[in-house]
Amino acid sequence: MKRKKRSEVGRQRPNRERSEEEEEEEEEKRQMPRRRTLPQHHRRIPMPPANLSISTPAAAPLPPLYRRCRPLIAALAALLLLLIVLVAAGLPYAPWRATSAPAVLLGRPAVPSTPPATKFYSFDLIREYPHDPYAFTQGLLYAGNDTLFESTGLYHRSSVRKVDLTTGKVLVQHEMEGRMFGEGLTLLNDKLFQVVWLKNEGFIYDRHNFSKRESFTHKMRDGWGLATDGKVLFGSDGTSKLYQLDPKSIQVMKTVTVKYQDKEVPFLNELEYINGEVWANVWQTDCIARVSHEDGLVVGWIFLHELRQKLLRSSNMELDVLNGIAWDEENHRLFVTGKLWPKLYEIKLRPVDGPEDGSIEKLCPKASFYR
Template identity: 75%
Template sequence: MPSASRRRPPPPHRRRAMPPASSTFSISISAPQPPKPLYLRRPLIAVAAALAALLLIAAAYATWRVGSPPAALLGRPAAASRFYSFDLVREYPHDPDAFTQGLLYGGNDTLFESTGLYHRSSVREVELPTGKVLVHHQMDGDMFGEGLTLLGDRLFQVTWLKNDGFIYDRHNFTKRKSFTHKMRDGWGLATDGKVLFGSDGSSKLYQMDPKSFKVMKMVTVKYQDNEVPNINELEYIDGEVWANVWQTDCIARVSPEDGQVLSWIFLHELRRNLLNSGYTVGSLFVIVLFCPVVDGPFWN
C-alpha cells in the first residue's frame, strides 16, 4: 500500500495505512523491570494464514502513535488475562498499490483480497509466493471495499459507510450478486463455516445468517467491564473471533458467545521496527507461525 503522500487520503476518521513487515525478526513484550516475563511457545501453524491476514490489516490501519493500547486496557489487567507477542518467520511480496481491507488464504498458495479507496476498490485472487494478481475485479467508483470472507465457494464482501455487500463465486468473480445487511456499515467479516461474523467499527460483534443476512445474535465486545470500540478486521480461529482494534496496536481474542475478550496480542513493537525499516507501505506482508504466551507486565 502506498504512503499517504502518494495516494488520495481516506475520508475523515478512516483507518490509515502504516508500513507492513520488514525482514524477518522476532518480537516480544519486555518487562520494564525484573523479573523478566516467562515465554512459553505454542505452535499455531494451523492458523498461520488467518493470523497473517489479521497482522497485515492491523499493521495497515493502526495510527502512527506508538504504544497506545485500547482504553479498556488502561486499567489494571485482570489476573486471569493472557497477553501474547509473536515471532515473524516469513514474508512475501505484496502489491504496493493495494489498500488492503480484507485478506484470507484461498488454498494452493493463493490469497483472496479486498482492497479499498474510492475508484480503486477491488476483489482479487493473488499468488502468495510472488504477490502476482491472478484475477482482478474492479468495483464501482462509489464503493469502498472492506472485509472479505470465504464460505464454501462464495466470497462475501462488505463496503464502508454502506449497508451493501457482494457475493462472488470464488472461481469466477463475474458471477456475483448483492445483498443488504443490518450493520451500521461494513468493516470486518469472518465465518465459522455456518454464520457470518461482522463488525461495523463500534463495539458490536454481529452474527448473521449467510442466506437471509438476518442478525441472529449481537454481543458487545468487552474487556473486564469496559467496552472495546473500533472493532475492525475479523478472523475466526478455533472457536474465537480475533479482532483488530482500529487506532491501536492490538488484536483482541473474543468469545463469540458473550463478547468477552479472552486475551490480547500486542503489535506495538512491530510498529517500532517497521517505522525504522524504511520499507514502502504495503510492499510486504508477514506469516506468523506461533505466538509465545507472555506472563508479566503487559505494556511498556
C-alpha cells in the same frame, strides 16, 4: 333287755324332721345328671355370668406399607447423602457449583463463576512474503494452495483479488465501482462475501469467477469486517458490536458487545475466525483482540507493534495501520499485514506476561501517526 353298745349308740344320729326346702334341694340333686370331674389342666375357664357385659378389644389394623417402610427409606436417604458429601470432600479440585448434587441437596451457596484470565501474546517471525504496497488491505483470508483472497479499499481503488502468497502477484482481480469503498471479506463454501464502507450493502462473488456476483443488504450499522465459522457470518461495524448473520438471509441472528475488564472495546475492524474465537484488528492500533463470540469477552491480546516498527526502520513511511489476518487451518500458519504494507508476515504466537490491570489505552495505544 340288753343294752346296745355305746359305739353304736354314738353313731346313730338323732331323728329330726327335714324342712321342705331341704327336701326340694335333695330332689333336684337326684334329678341332675352326674358329671365326671375333669383334671385340673382340662378344666374350662369359667364363663362370666350372662348378665355381665365384657367387651373384648379388637385387633389393631396394620399401618400401610409405605408407613411401615418410612424409617427404612429415611435411613437409606441419609446414607446416600453421607456418601455424596464424603465423595465431594475427597475431590478438592472440584468446586461447588449451583448445579452440583451436594450444593443442591445441602443448599450450599454456589461460587459465582469467574471469567478466565486474559492471556497476552507477542510473536516470533517465521517468514516474510511480498505484498502489494498499493493495496489498502481491508479483508484477508487464506484460500489454500498458497493463495490468498484480499479486499482492498479507497474510492476508485477498491477491488477483490486472488493473490499468490509466495510472490505477492495478483492472479485474478475484480475492480469495484468508484463509489464503492471495499471492506471486510470472507469465504463460505464457494462464495466470497464482501461488505462496503458507509453503506448497508454487500456483494457475493463466485470464488472461481469474480464476474458472477449478486448484491445484498444488511442491518449492521456499517460494513467493516467479515469472518465465518462455516455456518454463520461474523461482522463488525467499527463499534464494539460483534454480529452473527445468517448467510442465506443476511439477517442479524445475535449481537454481543466486546468488552475487556468491563469496558467496551471499540473500532473492531478486520475479522478472522480461528479455533473457536473471533480475532479482530483494533483500528488505529497494532493489536489484535481474541474474542469469545458467545459473550463478547476478550480472552487474549496479541501485540504486533514491532512489525510496524520494523517497516518504519526500513524507510517505509507510507504504510498505514495494521489490518489483515489470514489463517491456514490445515498447516496452522498465521499471516498478518496492514494497509499499504509492502510485506506480509507469517508469525507464531508466543505467550508473554501482561499487565492485568492495564487499560485498553495502555495495552494498545494508537499508532504514532494517529496521535
